[in-house]
Structure formats: C-alpha cells, structure tokens
Amino acid sequence: MSSTTEIRGLAPRDELRPAGEADLSDILAKANADGDVCYLAGGLTKQDWGAAPAHLDLLVRTGALSGCTDVDPDNLTLSAMAGTTVAEARAQAEAVGRILPIDPGQPGEATIGGVVAAGDNGPRAAGYGGLRDVVLGVRALLADGSAVKFGGRTMKNVTGYDMTKLFVGSFGALGAITEVTFRLLPRYDSQALLILPLASLDDAKRVTAGVLGSYLQPLALEVVSADALPGGDAAGAGPAGAPVLLAGFGGHRAAVDRSVREVTETVPGAAPRVLHEEEASAMYGHLADGAAASGGTLALRASVPISRTIDVLAAAQTYAAANGLTLGYRAGAARGRVDLTLRGEGTNAAAGADGGAARFGACPAHLRAQAVDMGGSLFVTGGAALLPEGYDAWGDAGGAVAIMRRIKERFDPNGILAPGRFVGGI
Amino acid sequence: MTTPLGERLRGVVGAKNVLDRPVQLQTYEYDAYLERAMPRAVVFVETTAQVSAVLGILAEERVPFVPRGCGTNLSGGSLALDGAVVLEMGRMNKVLDIDIPNQRMTVQVGIFNLDISTILSPLGYYYAPDPASQKACSLGGNIAENAGGPHCFKYGVTSNHVLGLEVVLAGGETVWLGGKDADVLGLDLTGAFVGSEGTLGIATTAILRILRKPEAVKTLLAVCDSLEDGGNVVSAIVAAGLVPATLEMVDNKTINAIEDSMACGFPRDAAAVLLIELDGLRDGMEEMAEAITAICKASGVREVRIAKDEEERQALWRGRKGAFGALSRLAPNYMVADGTVPRTKLPEALRRVADIGRRYDLPIASVFHAGDGNLHPLLLFDSRDPADREKVMAAGMEVLKVCADLGGTVSGEHGIGIEKLDALPLVFTDDDLRAQGFVKEAFDPRGWANPGKALRAGGHAAGTAPADGGAQAVAGAPSDDHVEVTAGV
Numbered sequence: 020m021s022s023t024t025e026i027r028g029l030a031p032r033d034e035l036r037p038a039g040e041a042d043l044s045d046i047l048a049k050a051n052a053d054g055d056v057c058y059l060a061g062g063l064t065k066q067d068w069g070a071a072p073a074h075l076d077l078l079v080r081t082g083a084l085s086g087c088t089d090v091d092p093d094n095l096t097l098s099a100m101a102g103t104t105v106a107e108a109r110a111q112a113e114a115v116g117r118i119l120p121i122d123p124g125q126p127g128e129a130t131i132g133g134v135v136a137a138g139d140n141g142p143r144a145a146g147y148g149g150l151r152d153v154v155l156g157v158r159a160l161l162a163d164g165s166a167v168k169f170g171g172r173t174m175k176n177v178t179g180y181d182m183t184k185l186f187v188g189s190f191g192a193l194g195a196i197t198e199v200t201f202r203l204l205p206r207y208d209s210q211a212l213l214i215l216p217l218a219s220l221d222d223a224k225r226v227t228a229g230v231l232g233s234y235l236q237p238l239a240l241e242v243v244s245a246d247a248l249p250g251g252d253a254a255g256a257g258p259a260g261a262p263v264l265l266a267g268f269g270g271h272r273a274a275v276d277r278s279v280r281e282v283t284e285t286v287p288g289a290a291p292r293v294l295h296e297e298e299a300s301a302m303y304g305h306l307a308d309g310a311a312a313s314g315g316t317l318a319l320r321a322s323v324p325i326s327r328t329i330d331v332l333a334a335a336q337t338y339a340a341a342n343g344l345t346l347g348y349r350a351g352a353a354r355g356r357v358d359l360t361l362r363g364e365g366t367n368a369a370a371g372a373d374g375g376a377a378r379f380g381a382c383p384a385h386l387r388a389q390a391v392d393m394g395g396s397l398f399v400t401g402g403a404a405l406l407p408e409g410y411d412a413w414g415d416a417g418g419a420v421a422i423m424r425r426i427k428e429r430f431d432p433n434g435i436l437a438p439g440r441f442v443g444g445i
Numbered sequence: 446m447t448t449p450l451g452e453r454l455r456g457v458v459g460a461k462n463v464l465d466r467p468v469q470l471q472t473y474e475y476d477a478y479l480e481r482a483m484p485r486a487v488v489f490v491e492t493t494a495q496v497s498a499v500l501g502i503l504a505e506e507r508v509p510f511v512p513r514g515c516g517t518n519l520s521g522g523s524l525a526l527d528g529a530v531v532l533e534m535g536r537m538n539k540v541l542d543i544d545i546p547n548q549r550m551t552v553q554v555g556i557f558n559l560d561i562s563t564i565l566s567p568l569g570y571y572y573a574p575d576p577a578s579q580k581a582c583s584l585g586g587n588i589a590e591n592a593g594g595p596h597c598f599k600y601g602v603t604s605n606h607v608l609g610l611e612v613v614l615a616g617g618e619t620v621w622l623g624g625k626d627a628d629v630l631g632l633d634l635t636g637a638f639v640g641s642e643g644t645l646g647i648a649t650t651a652i653l654r655i656l657r658k659p660e661a662v663k664t665l666l667a668v669c670d671s672l673e674d675g676g677n678v679v680s681a682i683v684a685a686g687l688v689p690a691t692l693e694m695v696d697n698k699t700i701n702a703i704e705d706s707m708a709c710g711f712p713r714d715a716a717a718v719l720l721i722e723l724d725g726l727r728d729g730m731e732e733m734a735e736a737i738t739a740i741c742k743a744s745g746v747r748e749v750r751i752a753k754d755e756e757e758r759q760a761l762w763r764g765r766k767g768a769f770g771a772l773s774r775l776a777p778n779y780m781v782a783d784g785t786v787p788r789t790k791l792p793e794a795l796r797r798v799a800d801i802g803r804r805y806d807l808p809i810a811s812v813f814h815a816g817d818g819n820l821h822p823l824l825l826f827d828s829r830d831p832a833d834r835e836k837v838m839a840a841g842m843e844v845l846k847v848c849a850d851l852g853g854t855v856s857g858e859h860g861i862g863i864e865k866l867d868a869l870p871l872v873f874t875d876d877d878l879r880a881q882g883f884v885k886e887a888f889d890p891r892g893w894a895n896p897g898k899a900l901r902a903g904g905h906a907a908g909t910a911p912a913d914g915g916a917q918a919v920a921g922a923p924s925d926d927h928v929e930v931t932a933g934v
Contacts, residue, residue, distance in 0.1 A: 091787065091789065092684070093680050093683060093684060093788070093789045094787040094788050094789045094818075095683060095788075096787065116684075116686070138628065140627075140628060144627075148601070148605065149627060149628065151605075151633055151636055152601055152605050161876070161880060165876040165879075166874075166876065167874070167876050167877045167880045168874075168877060169877065169880075171852070171853070171854050171872075172787045172852055172853075173785040173786065173787060173817070173818055173819075173853050173854055173857065174597060174598070174601075174602075174785075174788075174816075174817040174818070174819075175593050175597060175602055175785050175814070175817050175818075175819050175857040175858050176785060176854050176856075176857065177590060177591045177640050177856045177857065177858055177859070177860050177861070178854045178855050178856045178861065178865075178869070178872055178873075179861070179869065179872075179873060179877070179878070179881050179899070179900065180637060180640065180641055180881045180884050180885075180899070180900070181591065181604060181636055181637060181639060181640045181641075182637070182880065182881060182884070184604065184633045184635075184636025184637055184639075185632055185633060185634075185636065185637045185884070187633060187636075188628075188632070188633055189632055189633075192632070193632075204688070205683060205684075205685075205686035205687065205688060206686050207686070208686060228546065231546075231548070232545070232546075232657070233657075234657060234659070234660040234726055235726070236725065236726075270725070270726075270729070271726075271728065271729030271730075271732065271733060272729065273726075273728035273729035273732070274725060274726040274728045274729045276728070277726060277728045278726070322626045322627065322628040322629070322630075323626050324544075324547040324549065324624075324625040324626050325546075325547055325548060325627075326546035326547045327547075354627050354628070355626050355627055355628070356627070356628060394624055394625045394626060395624075395625075395626040396626070396629070396630040398630070413630065413631075414630060416630045416631040417620075417621060418618075418619075418620040418621065419620055419621065419622050419631065419634050420631060421620075422620065422622075422634055422887055422888060423631050423632045423634065425886070425887035425888075425890075426632060426883065426884060426887040428887075429883035429884075429886055429887055430880070430883055441631070442630055442631035442632070443631065
C-alpha cells in the first residue's frame with residue numbers, strides 16, 4: 020500500500036476510509052476490541068490544534084460520510100453528515116435562502132464533523148452565536164461502535180441530558196460524530212462590513228467598548244493586524260503595525276446603515292471602507308481562514324472575557340517586541356476570541372533549535388498566564404515544531420478536569436479515541 | 446423529636462434552619478406536578494460552604510439529596526424520592542457581581558428569575574430567558590430544567606445564557622465549570638450540567654450572559670379565526686427572513702380564561718391570538734411591523750393590533766404569562782404536555798392533539814411557543830377522581846407520542862422529572878440512554894443527587910418498573926449503596 024498521512028509526525032499503521040456509517044461502526048468496534056488507537060479526521064485542517072495524540076494506529080477519514088441529509092428552510096434546520104465540507108453545507112442552506120450560522124476557517128476543506136469537534140468559532144460568532152448555540156443535535160458512534168443520537172431538529176429540547184454540548188468542542192474524545200443538525204437563520208435583508216483603520220490598540224479598546232455598550236448588535240467585531248487583510252486592503256491601513264477594525268452588521272437596511280454610520284463616527288478623520296453583500300462575505304472568509312500556515316510560525320488561540328480582548332493583543336505585542344518576533348492577530352472583540360501568529364523575521368522552521376527555543380519556547384506559557392489572569396485560557400493552534408519537547412498545548416482546566424477525565428473513561432474505556440489529544444491528556 | 450442526622454445538619458446551618466418534623470415537611474411534599482413524596486429533612490442553606498458541608502455529611506450518612514428552588518417544577522423534579530434531604534436554596538439569592546464591560550452577571554441561584562432583569566433594568570441590561578413563571582421561579586430551577594420562555598425563538602434557552610457554574614458535587618467537593626469567557630477550555634461541562642435536573646450535583650452560583658436592553662420594542666397581536674391561520678403566519682414570517690423576538694399563540698379556551706381572570710384585551714371570539722414581538726434598533730422597525738402586518742393579512746388573519754404603549758404591551762404579556770394560572774378556573778387540575786415538534790409540523794400536531802382530547806373526552810386548552818414548535822396543551826381534569834387521573838395520564842402520553850412521531854421530542858422545557866421517564870424510550874434507544882448514564886456516573890457515581898429523576902437508574906429497557914420512589918442504585922454502583930428509606934425519620 021501507499022504511504023499513509025502522518026499526523027503530527029506520527030505515522031499510522033493504516034489509513035481507512037469507511038464507506039458509510041455502518042463501515043465506520045465496524046472499524047471502531049474492531050479497534051475497540053483490539054485496542055487500536057484511532058484518529059478521526061475530516062479535512063485535516065485542525066490537526067495542529069492542541070496536543071498531538073500520544074499514539075496512533077489507525078487514521079480514519081470521514082470524507083465518504085458526506086451530504087446534507089435534511090434541509091428544512093421553514094423549520095430553519097439543516098442536517099449534514101460529518102464528512103460534508105462546510106462549503107457544501109453552506110451552499111445547501113443558501114440555495115433555500117437561509118444562512119448556516121457557522122464561520123470556521125478553510126470551509127472548502129474543513130468538514131462539519133471536524134468543525135463541530137474542534138469548536139472552531141469564526142468572526143461572525145459574535146452575531147450567530149457559537150457552535151454550542153447553533154448545534155441542535157448530534158449523531159455519533161461511541162468507541163464500541165454503537166450509534167447514539169442526542170438533541171434533534173427542535174429549537175428547544177430538554178429530553179435527557181444536553182449531550183450535544185458535550186460533543187461540541189470535544190476534539191473527538193467521546194466518540195465519532197456522524198451527523199450534525201444546525202439551526203439556520205433567515206437571510207439578512209442587508210449586510211455591510213465596515214473596515215476602519217485605527218491609530219493604536221488603545222484606540223481599538225475604546226472603539227470596541229463603545230460598540231459593545233451601545234444598542235448596536237454587531238454580526239462581527241474584529242480587530243486585526245493589517246497583514247490579516249487581503250493585499251489590497253492592507254494598503255489602506257493606518258500607521259505600520261496599527262490595528263484595523265472590521266465591524267459587520269446584518270438585518271434591516273435602515274438598521275445596518277445606521278450601525279455603520281454610528282461606528283464610523285467614533286473615529287473622526289478615519290478613512291472607512293464599507294463592503295456589502297458578497298464582498299463582505301468574501302472578507303469574512305478571508306478573516307476566518309487566517310494567514311496560510313508556514314513552518315516558522317507559532318499560532319495561538321486565546322479566549323477571554325470580552326472586555327480583555329484587546330489586552331491580550333497588547334500582551335502579545337509586548338512579548339513579540341521583546342523577543343524580536345513579528346505579531347499578526349485577529350481578535351473577535353464581541354466574543355473574546357483572539358488568534359495570534361508569531362514569527363521570526365526571515366526565519367523558517369530551520370531556525371528552530373536554539374533560537375526557536377529561546378524566542379518561541381516560553382511564549383505559550385507566558386501569554387497563557389496573562390490570559391488566565393484575565394479570566395480566560397489559551398491553546399496552541401500551530402507551530403509545535405518551534406516549541407520544546409513536552410510543552411503544554413492546552414493549559415490547566417482546573418478542578419473540572421477530574422470530571423472530564425471520568426467522562427472520557429466512561430465513553431472510551433479502552434482509550435482508542437486518540438487519547439492525549441485533548442485537555443488534561445484525555 | 447430530632448435525629449442524629451438532624452443534629453449534624455443543625456451543626457452546619459444552625460438550629461432553626463433544619464426542618465425534620467413531619468408537620469414541617471408537608472410543605473415540601475409536592476411541587477407543581479401531581480405526585481407527592483415526603484422528604485427526610487429540609488435544610489436551609491445560605492452559602493456554598495454550607496452546601497458543601499451538608500453534602501459531605503449526607504454522603505457519610507448515605508442519604509441522597511434534592512436541591513429545591515421555588516417548587517414550580519411541572520414534572521416532579523423537585524420531589525424528594527428515596528427519603529432524600531431537600532436543600533432549600535431560596536436564601537442563596539444574592540447578586541455577587543454585575544460586570545457590564547464583560548456583559549456578565551454573577552449571582553447565587555436562589556434568586557427569582559424576574560429579579561435578575563429587574564436589578565439590571567436601571568443599568569440598561571436584562572437576562573433573556575423569561576419562563577412564564579418568572580415571578581415565582583428561581584434561577585437554580587431554570588438551570589436544572591434548562592428553562593425556556595417566549596423569547597427563546599430569537600435568543601435561545603437557559604443554556605445559551607449560562608456560561609459558568611459553581612457546583613457542589615455529591616460528597617461535598619466544590620468545582621467551577623466554565624467561566625466568564627465564551628469558549629471555555631475542555632469539555633463543555635456547563636452545557637452538560639444545565640438541564641440535568643439536579644441529578645449531577647447542586648449549582649450554587651452562576652455566571653450569566655446579560656444583554657443590552659433593545660432600543661425599541663414593538664408588540665403585535667394577530668387575531669386569528671383558526672389555529673391553522675396562526676400556524677401559517679409563523680411559517681410566512683420565517684420565510685420572509687424576519688426574526689421576531691417572540692411568536693406565541695394562545696387558543697380560544699385560554700383567551701377566555703385569561704379574560705375572565707384579568708381582562709388583558711384579548712378578543713374573546715378569536716380562535717387564537719398570536720403575540721408577535723419585534724425588538725432591536727428603532728431604524729427599520731416600523732417597516733418590519735408593516736411587513737408582518739401584511740403577511741398576517743395575506744394569511745387570512747382577521748385583525749392585527751399594535752400595542753400603542755408600554756401599558757398595553759404589558760397587559761398582553763400579563764395575559765400570556767398568566768395563562769396557566771387563569772386556566773385553573775376551568776378545572777381543579779391540569780397536566781401540561783410539553784412536547785416539541787419541528788415548527789412546520791405544528792398544524793398537524795395540533796390537529797392530532799385535538800383528536801386525542803375528543804377521544805378521551807378531556808377538555809384541552811392550548812398555549813404554545815409557536816416559533817419554537819413547543820406545544821403546551823393543558824389537559825384539564827380533576828385529580829380527586831382516580832378515573833379522570835388515569836385518563837389524563839394516558840392521554841398525556843399519547844400527546845408525547847405524537848410529538849415523537851412527528852420528529853420532535855417529549856419535553857421542550859419542563860423536564861423529564863418523574864413524569865416522563867416512561868416517555869424516554871419514545872425518542873432514545875438503550876444506547877442513547879447508556880451514554881447519558883456515563884455522564885451521571887462521572888459526576889455522581891453513587892447516585893446521591895436527586896435520585897429517580899431525568900434518567901432511570903439501571904437503564905430504560907422496555908418494561909422497567911415505573912419510578913415509584915423506591916430505592917435504586919445507579920448502574921455500576923455497588924449494591925451496598927442502596928439507600929435505606931425510613932419515612933419520617
């Protein structure tokens with residue numbers, strides 16, 4: 020057989036592509052009996068997120084579990100098999116005049132199952148809500164291959180425990196997601212995305228706090244470094260290294276127009292640009308994707324209470340300046356999500372060894388300590404090669420981690436669902 | 446007469462804060478469901494440390510426990526089965542922190558739901574979940590049941606608004622789940638805890654998402670000549686891309702009961718009224734109200750009234766939220782079948798529920814969250830008549846079966862409690878229930894937390910005995926963990 024795909028430097032013994040749910044169930048049941056560690060993968064867009072699995076026997080690709088199984092525009096729900104790409108599910112929703120309210124990066128490759136398992140909330144989560152809010156139901160296979168379903172196609176459901184919440188963002192630790200049902204939104208009457216160069220992070224803090232305290236209901240409220248914008252837009256940014264605000268709104272045209280006007284007025288003398296409809300959608304896509312991963316870049320994601328979002332950027336800026344690193348960032352100020360990239364000027368992966376250890380090695384723990392002080396957390400989303408052996412990808416989840424471990428032990432007693440991959444070594 | 450257990454509990458909370466004489470316990474024998482069960486004792490707690498100390502003692506004494514808020518539970522969730530001790534949470538009602546810049550509020554769970562928004566109102570904020578019982582129910586109960594309310598259609602249910610919980614586990618260990626940030630590290634235990642009906646532990650403190658009060662609100666009342674017209678309006682509004690904050694329907698029987706008790710301005714001859722509320726920026730709201738009015742007219746709605754001021758708006762809501770109370774004029778008891786269907790199936794569900802009412806010769810009044818597909822047919826009866834009671838139980842189960850058959854579920858917001866344990870197999874397989882048991886075991890391996898609720902101990906295979914308050918051990922727990930029940934202790 021041809022060589023298999025490596026996961027974080029681990030070569031699986033075999034790469035399997037189950038033809039459907041029954042096939043996947045058989046694979047899991049056998050692996051569970053044999054004690055073979057499985058790594059479930061969709062588009063492999065999140066494999067650098069968090070910790071690497073401790074061990075790997077079988078790489079199981081979900082691509083064949085594909086397609087939307089139910090699209091109900093009047094009920095505002097869509098169900099899709101786990102291996103369906105986000106782009107495909109999104110197109111199905113759009114074809115019936117609805118919005119699939121998820122906003123992850125790489126929608127052409129990322130799958131529904133992978134995005135839900137990774138809990139990847141993008142810029143528009145500010146308005147859509149997070150995945151935990153928009154996932155109404157999950158079907159999954161447990162480690163022994165048995166099929167389970169939780170939640171359903173209704174907005175409200177208190178029948179049994181809210182197991183869907185446990186599966187969202189679980190990194191596959193509890194089972195293999197096979198199908199997800201989402202809440203849909205009606206299409207907006209109008210949407211606009213305001214792009215506003217700012218003078219400084221202080222300015223960003225002031226402006227975002229103003230929007231958050233106002234009546235406005237942003238769909239997205241991103242503060243990004245100029246390099247996070249497509250080439251043409253970076254040119255219109257302010258002073259080098261200064262942030263750019265992207266404030267998106269959707270709804271009735273009059274409300275959208277007023278929202279854009281109100282935010283613009285908070286920055287006198289700025290040179291705003293406003294994108295509408297498809298142009299705005301394209302920009303959101305660009306923001307969600309982030310910069311293309313490169314060998315010499317350390318990538319981190321933090322989550323903090325919303326008022327501290329810009330403080331994380333300031334802390335990262337200080338660290339980058341002190342260590343001769345270049346910082347890129349995309350921060351969702353209405354959700355407290357912060358994506359950071361740090362790279363050495365003109366370096367690449369080869370700069371690893373000593374320089375990497377000194378400049379990058381301390382970075383996750385240093386910035387994590389500050390995020391934790393702010394009431395949040397931080398994990399590594401790329402650049403593991405730049406970090407020392409035994410680095411902590413996730414951080415400490417506190418007293419709750421003991422409960423998480425007991426849940427993992429119950430769901431996966433033989434430890435075949437990529438143990439070591441998730442928080443607390445589960 | 447007091448007991449050694451009573452003495453130990455008094456040592457934690459003080460002599461006046463433990464009730465264990467039968468006459469004192471009678472008040473705690475029931476909730477808003479139809480069954481009764483006598484607790485072994487009631488303990489009034491004021492701090493998380495006290496809850497922890499009490500649960501520590503109860504674990505040593507091998508006695509199960511039930512947290513109790515205001516007892517408005519409609520599915521028997523706050524009944525003390527297996528000789529459980531009730532922890533009365535009402536005194537833990539303090540606001541610990543209002544954090545406007547982070548849009549969060551930290552409160553103890555004994556606080557009344559409505560008090561949260563009342564306290565926030567002068568600051569320009571509110572807490573979105575608004576169950577109809579909000580004047581009389583506590584946040585802790587809302588968390589246990591994952592309560593909904595009219596505003597769920599736009600804003601979601603309790604679990605969408607609770608981001609962190611301080612929880613005391615059986616045995617007394619205190620642990621924080623979640624926090625002030627939206628995306629917490631690790632498994633979403635807060636999400637799993639909300640809606641667990643007190644069976645995983647006792648939440649003592651909660652971190653809530655609070656929202657800026659909308660700049661403008663507009664409330665419309667669509668007067669319908671048939672329930673179908675109302676259902677069509679709901680579908681047409683969604684299809685037009687509008688997202689009102691509420692889409693609530695009230696049927697003719699309920700309209701008249703409301704008008705008899707509080708005269709809120711609902712037209713008595715309407716087959717149904719639909720309460721539609723828009724909120725958000727004032728810009729464009731007038732046009733959206735016009736668009737909805739046009740949709741209503743096109744769907745055959747007789748008349749659309751727009752509340753002209755806050756007073757008229759409040760009157761309409763008072764009627765809607767007082768509906769259950771008003772219906773007690775019609776019969777001594779009601780049973781609410783809280784099934785939910787995909788909203789497109791609502792008209793069919795209503796037809797089949799009406800059939801069930803006719804077949805069992807039971808009057809049914811309906812109030813429902815039309816936007817969410819959440820039915821609340823109230824089956825009216827007299828619980829003093831055993832035949833009536835048996836009939837209503839059978840009819841209620843048929844309603845739930847209809848909901849399950851139409852692709853919905855058996856509880857939208859009132860919980861399983863003891864009421865719907867037998868309905869769980871309508872929507873779950875044994876494997877589904879086994880997986881839920883894993884969560885129970887991870888939080889509460891010995892089964893001390895609110896025994897006999899939400900999930901049947903030892904599995905749900907067809908034919909298992911109904912929950913009868915008998916001692917049951919959680920699957921996997923050693924058999925010597927059975928609880929000795931001594932009535933009245």
